[in-house]
Amino acid sequence: MENQHTIKIRRREMKTQRTNYSKGPVKIVGLNVEVKDGNVERALKVFSKKVQTAGILKEYRDRGEFVKPSVKKRLARKEAVIRTKMQDKKDNS
Secondary structure, three states: OOOOOEEEEEEEOOOOOHHHHHHOOOOEEEEEEEOOOOOHHHHHHHHHHHHHHHOHHHHHHHOOOOOOHHHHHHHHHHHHHHHHHHHHHHHHO
């Protein structure tokens, strides 16, 4: 293990269903990043990119407080309007 360390983060797999308790424990998904030649900064950058693409931080923020279903729908519509405006602006340019 010369100059190689592993940074791991574990989270519960989101695809489990409430009715699926009898099939055993929840699978653990991990993100691994190897530190090569002692370059911790580069490994940290890769790790943060993996966390961002996996959506772990967004999920953590979303679960921070309860949001009513009506508010979720309202926010989804608002985001859809913003997306379509951005797409129209991009297409017209």
